[in-house]
Amino acid sequence: MGAGETTTTRTGRRRAVPWLVLGLWVAALAFVAPFAAKLADVQHDRITDYLPANADSTQVAEIQDQLPGGETTELVLVYHRDGGLTAADRATAAEQVEKIAGEHELIGTPRGIPSEDGTTLMYPVASxxxxxxxxxxxxxxxxxxxxxxxxGGLSVEVGGSGALATDASEVYNSLDGPLLYTTVAVVAVLLILIYRSPVLWLVPLAVAGIADFMSMGVAYGLNQAFGTTISGQSSGIMTILVFGAGTDYALLLVSRYREELRRVERPYDAMVAALRGCGPAVLASSGTVAAGLLCLLAADLNSSRGMGPLGTVGVLCALMAMLTLLPAILVLLGRRVFWPLVPAFGSEAKQRRSLFAAMGSSAGRRPLAVLASGAVLLGALALGAFNLPGSLKQEDSFVDKPEAVAAMETLAKAYPESGTQPIDVITPKGRADETLAKIRDTRGVDSAEKGRTSDGWTEISVMATAAPQSAAETATIESLRKGLKGSYVGGVSAQQIDLENTNSRDTKIVVPLVLASVLLILIALLRSLVAPLLLVVAVVAVWAASLGIGGLIFGPVFGFEGTDPGLGLLSFVFLVALGVDYGIFLMHRMREESLSGEEPVAAALTALRTTGGVIASAGLVLAATFAVLTNMGLVALVELGFVISVGVLLDTFLVRTYLVTSASVALREKVWWPGRLSREPGPAPGQGQGPGQGPQESAEDSKTVTVA
Structure with missing residues (x-):
């Protein structure tokens, strides 16, 4: 009777738990739906959303918001004719500017400035x-x-910082739809190829979509509670992480679940065994990504600091969905979800020649030679980083040239030795005249005029003699900042200087934090110092090689004129955090093999053979999702997507398969120093606990992780 009651209770639990999980997710989605719909309302791509938090240029932008009329919109109307402007052209320009002044409230009276060669006439306009x-x-x-x-041959272009901001906003606003649709399409195609099932691929893809929706609601909550910056860049990266990392976790779980179904009769029990076997590795891998991203909170750059929490939200929402909702749906659908390759209870998986077994064998025969060759290759690729183009100027930040950039290029040709965009100075009202005199006496200043005044501040518009974002103009800005104590110097060129300087500062702070946090998690998981150091050195080498490949591609192939200042830091954070994921899958499995009695070399090769397929599939999915960024309209996103995609592929097919395995074979038990496995062999096979009794089951179960 008691046994019958136990069986009945167990059967009821098997039926109830998946439905309960599904019901909780429905309730959670109903709760976050109103907030997720509002995320677009708090997404902004203002310059202050990307500038350093405490820089001069940020202070200028924020004070301008408080001045009468708020932030100034600065435009430049550029009239150009190749053969030289005619009197009629100049009359047309004057009439159009007069009409604009009649329809809008402008600051002062716009004055036309002709070029020396007579081909161009520019009208600076501010409102x-x-x-x-x-x-x-x-x-x-x-x-x-x-x-x-x-x-009739007269070209008119509208440029200036205001027009540039509008064109950039259009590009950012156009990212959300194409980014999501392209990501979903790429993941769908890869899942169909991996699973070879007309139904199964839909399940993890739908769950990833639900996780993305959940992350949008949580991101909105962060914005409302803590003022977290949400930009087009950070929200796009969040979506990429949800689908990329989430699909990786799904691949690992589904692969393990398929194998458990061959050994366990009931889907519920098979899923429990699968979660017990791969759950620790998935939790640890998501923990490293979250910890690495949260280190961006130490950055001073608003865009980087805002990306940390949003990226973490994306990863954690993906983790929750893949470890709760995905198992519930798979259990409810039963074995038929794998049709036509249904894993029957008691059947054996079809044995196929394993590419990763062959790769492991080559690494196992000559580990030192393989390790040295791989290190030389990565080092040679890293040298390409010296060929990276200089810092990206704002006019070079678009893949397709918008009108504002075309206007700036026309101005640069027509006014090669003069400033064409203002430097904004904000000074205390009581010192305005003194500051104006100092500005006019500063070397490199062509003109300076007082503008708006508030209760506490006065705005001064400065024109330099040098071209925008040139070395000479940079020297002028630095001289102004040095000589004008108590004042702030901003504007487009000053913003670019602050971006570069702050990225350099952030890199020195965030990089050590990322390395330390990832190392601590790996040490706790692997109970070793050598293995975590090996993984971290490997991902750092991958990052350097990926930047080097970028240096060989960006200028010569893509034609990019510069490198985004934040590329080094952001690519480092993502590649280290995400790259360690695959190292965790491999080394965690290797440790389990050692605990089950395998000698070190056999443990390393078995780990590669049994996890190589799922790591390769996961790497392809993650690389493909980040590669979606290369189809976007901003150079910064293209560069970031390219470097991360290349890095993930290098990590998946070179570093994990050959270099980490070779190093583990060469080090043998020393790879686990100073843990117990480095001092004594693991238990002989069969001496551990029996099935269902703890660690031994976990180690044995994990031996069948493959991709169908």
């Missing part, structure tokens, strides 16, 4: 009319462009 509202700014830019039209 406080839109205030800080991005939509109103974009409306102003659109109105000006509608009025400023050329004909």
């Amino acid at each position: 406080n009319e839109p205030g800080t509202d991005e939509d109103l700014r974009d409306e102003l830019v659109g109105d000006v462009r509608e009025v400023a039209q050329g004909e």
Whole structure:
């Protein structure tokens, strides 16, 4: 009777638990739905969302928001004719500028500045009319462009920082839809190829979509509770992480679940065994990614600091969905979800020649030679980083040239030795005249005029004699900052200087934090110092080699004129955090093999043979999702997506398969120093606990992780 009751209770639990999990997820989604829908409302791509938090240029932008009319929208109307402007062209320009002044509130009276060769006439135009509202700014830019039209060989382009911000905003706003659809399509194709099933691929893909929706709601909550910066870049990366990392976790779980179904009769029990076997590795891998991303909170750059929490939200939402919702759905669907390759109870998996077994054999025969060759290859690739182009200027930040950039290029050719965009100085109101005099006496300054004044501050617009973002203009900005104590110097060029300097500072702080946090997690998981150091050195080498490949590709092949200042730091954080994932899958399995009695070389080769397939599949999915960024319209996203994709592929097919395995074979038991496995052999096979009794079952079960 008691046994019958136990069986009945167990059967009821098998039926109830998946439905309970499903019900909890439905309730959670209903709760977050209103918040997820509002994420777009708090997503902004203002310059202050990307600038360093405490830099001069940020202070200028924030104070300008408080001045009468709010932040100034600065535009430049550029009239150009190749053969030289005619009197009629100049009259047309004057009429159009007068019409714009009649329709909008401009600061001062726009004055035309002709080029020395007579081909170009520029009209700097500034307005406080839109205030800080991005939509109103974009409306102003659109109105000006509608009025400023050329004909009969006269070209008219609208540039300046305001137009550049509008064009950038259009690109960012266009990312969300294509980024999501392309990511879903790429993951769907790869899952179909991996699973070879008309149904199974839909399950992890749908769960990843639900996790993405959940992450949007949580991200909105972070913004409302803590003011977390949400930009087009950070929200796009969050989506990439949800689908990339989430699909990786799904691949590991589904692969293990398929194998357990051959040994366990009931799907519920098979899923419990699968979660027990691969759960620790998945938890540890997600922990390293989350810890690495959270280190970005120490960055001073707003865009980097905001990306840390959003990336972490994406990874944790993916983890929760793949360890709870995905198992529940798979159990409810039963074995038929694997059709036509249904794993029957008691059957044996079809034995096929394993590519990873062959690769492991070659690494096992001559580990030192393989290790040395791989190290030389990675070192040679890393040298390509010296060929990376210089810092990316704002006009070079778009893949396809918008009108604002075309205007800046026209100005650069027509006014090669003069400034064409203002440097903004904010000074205390009581010292405005003194500051103005100092500015005019500063070397490299062409002109300076007082603008708006508030209760506490006065705005001064400065034109340099040198071209924008040139070395000479940079020297002028630095001289102004050095000589104007108590004042702030901003503007487009100053913002670029602050971005570069702050990225350099952030790299020195964040990189050690990432390395320390990842090492601590690995040490706790692997109970060793040598194995974690081996994994971290490997991913750092991958990062350096990936940047080197970028140096060989960005300029010569893609034609990029510069490298985004944040590329080094962001690619390091993502490659170290994500790359260690695959090291965890491999080394955790290797440790389990050693605990079950395998000698060191056999443990290393068995770990590679049994996890190589799922690691390769996961690496392909993750690389493909980040590669989606290379199809976006911003050079910074293309560069980041390229470096991370290349790095993941290097890590998956070279470092994990050959170098880490070779190093483990060469070090033998020393790889586990100073843990117990480095001092004494593990228990002989069969001497551990029996099935269902703890660690021994986990070690034995994990031997069948493959990809069908």
